[in-house]
Amino acid sequence: MRQHRTVLLTRLLAALILALGAGTASAAAAPAPAAPAAPVPLGRVVPVPVSVAPAGSPYTLGDATVIRVDAGSPAAQRVGEWLAALLRPSTGLALPVVAGAGTDGIQLRLGAGDKALGTEGYRLVSGPGTVAVTANAPAGLFHGVQTLRQLLPPSVEERTRQSGPWQVAGGTVRDFPRYPYRGAMLDVARHFFTVEQVKRYVDQLALYKINTLHLHLSDDQGWRIVVDSWPRLATYGGSTEVGGGPGGHFSKADYRDIVAYAASRHMEVVPEIDTPGHTTAALASYAQLNCDGVAPPIYTGTQVGFSSLCVPKAVTYSFLDDVLRELAAMTPGRYLHIGGDEAQSTTAADYATFMGRVQPLVTKRGKTVMAWHQITEARPVAGAVAQYWGMGGTETKLVAAARTGTRVVMSPANHAYLDMKYKAGAPFGTEWAGYVEVDKSYAWDPATLVRQLPASAVLGVEAPLWSETIDNSDEIEYLAFPRLPGIAEIGWSPAATHDWSTYRTRLAAQGPRWDAMGIDYYRSPLVPWPAG
Ligand code: ACM
Numbered sequence: 001m002r003q004h005r006t007v008l009l010t011r012l013l014a015a016l017i018l019a020l021g022a023g024t025a026s027a028a029a030a031p032a033p034a035a036p037a038a039p040v041p042l043g044r045v046v047p048v049p050v051s052v053a054p055a056g057s058p059y060t061l062g063d064a065t066v067i068r069v070d071a072g073s074p075a076a077q078r079v080g081e082w083l084a085a086l087l088r089p090s091t092g093l094a095l096p097v098v099a100g101a102g103t104d105g106i107q108l109r110l111g112a113g114d115k116a117l118g119t120e121g122y123r124l125v126s127g128p129g130t131v132a133v134t135a136n137a138p139a140g141l142f143h144g145v146q147t148l149r150q151l152l153p154p155s156v157e158e159r160t161r162q163s164g165p166w167q168v169a170g171g172t173v174r175d176f177p178r179y180p181y182r183g184a185m186l187d188v189a190r191h192f193f194t195v196e197q198v199k200r201y202v203d204q205l206a207l208y209k210i211n212t213l214h215l216h217l218s219d220d221q222g223w224r225i226v227v228d229s230w231p232r233l234a235t236y237g238g239s240t241e242v243g244g245g246p247g248g249h250f251s252k253a254d255y256r257d258i259v260a261y262a263a264s265r266h267m268e269v270v271p272e273i274d275t276p277g278h279t280t281a282a283l284a285s286y287a288q289l290n291c292d293g294v295a296p297p298i299y300t301g302t303q304v305g306f307s308s309l310c311v312p313k314a315v316t317y318s319f320l321d322d323v324l325r326e327l328a329a330m331t332p333g334r335y336l337h338i339g340g341d342e343a344q345s346t347t348a349a350d351y352a353t354f355m356g357r358v359q360p361l362v363t364k365r366g367k368t369v370m371a372w373h374q375i376t377e378a379r380p381v382a383g384a385v386a387q388y389w390g391m392g393g394t395e396t397k398l399v400a401a402a403r404t405g406t407r408v409v410m411s412p413a414n415h416a417y418l419d420m421k422y423k424a425g426a427p428f429g430t431e432w433a434g435y436v437e438v439d440k441s442y443a444w445d446p447a448t449l450v451r452q453l454p455a456s457a458v459l460g461v462e463a464p465l466w467s468e469t470i471d472n473s474d475e476i477e478y479l480a481f482p483r484l485p486g487i488a489e490i491g492w493s494p495a496a497t498h499d500w501s502t503y504r505t506r507l508a509a510q511g512p513r514w515d516a517m518g519i520d521y522y523r524s525p526l527v528p529w530p531a532g
Contacts, residue, residue, distance in 0.1 A: 108144075481519055
């Protein structure tokens, strides 16, 4: 109660200061001071939580607020430091991160005592004395902190001092993901993106509890990762991109930097080397990889389906063994993605032979095979993950593979591909899977999309972003926002919560947050964005 009165007094004082400020700024009729905004309602979060129970008064951050974490947990400490770094510039508060006991402030606690939360779930309890996030593991704390962040006003995302008040609505949120795999893919092959651009996207993904960053590292138009044993892949194969621009590649240190940055946001990197098609950059770099021994010219167009590694040649497999060995050595994550899509220049028999030889090169490094769903036209090895990018939902070989253990990540092109144009005449994107407005990107269910697919085979969802038409962060953001959060919600939130009419209201509330973050999003007319 005493706290509550202090809050009211603080608010009054803030209103008075605002009024006085307005008075000195203009001698003419001063505008009425804006009433302090009410806290963001507890459930107004994307992805929508499993359960939300508003109750009581809000928590208010102030000069005395500390972030309390468990002693002896460096990982919890890091989540606390991450939160403090987010909040300090806009709030102007010191927000020390303190290890140890204490019942006030923002608390990030491990040991939730709630098994159903798993490793990524959390519980958030907010009231006048404290806002506490508890979880079984640091990833849950990090995701809980993303919810806490969305419960603070959008201006908290600004990097300069803002006025507040900084309140978190009172009540309890209990939350955990529907699927363990919630990914986003960035195609750094068609156009190259720098480490800084990738990190910027990682930060945006983290806000929506995405936990996997799939990097499409090679394609016809570019090879983007150093392989020491085959150096021309990067230096020559990475020397251009779609349209003939300068391209680029990641050094091993760059790649490790991205992996570490993603890990600090509780995100796993899945590197993809696309094979046996989509390989002109490699074939152009090394003549011996071609069946006829002649290197093709480097390619800067946007056609697909015309290249293939040479299936009968032994060097194809020693090459891929080297590539996958070096990639595995710098990838702590579980998966190596070997592509396998659009191999139109490889016969079906050769494709099966090829996949039969390449998958063991992944598993012998202790990694799990991931590939586009065409791998189910060959024989996926035990434990493989097929990434569905179709539209028909009638893929019987995918269903057959899933019945014998292949797991499936859902990326239906006509819903989840972030590179589809929103509408005719849109400045960026392609349209081979149709126009995908924000309502369509949200209108699907991973469990029922492919007919007869056992729901238990679905590992999760991924939103791929192909880069034929984009080459900077503004353009990434235009295509990813506002569609990406919907894919994230489909991957995280219970199926029973799926509802466009309530989703669009929650999505609209993200707009001012993106403005504050400098995210250049598509202002879809289907979303009731707040005025301003
Ligand atoms: C793909 O879109 N070719 C996977």
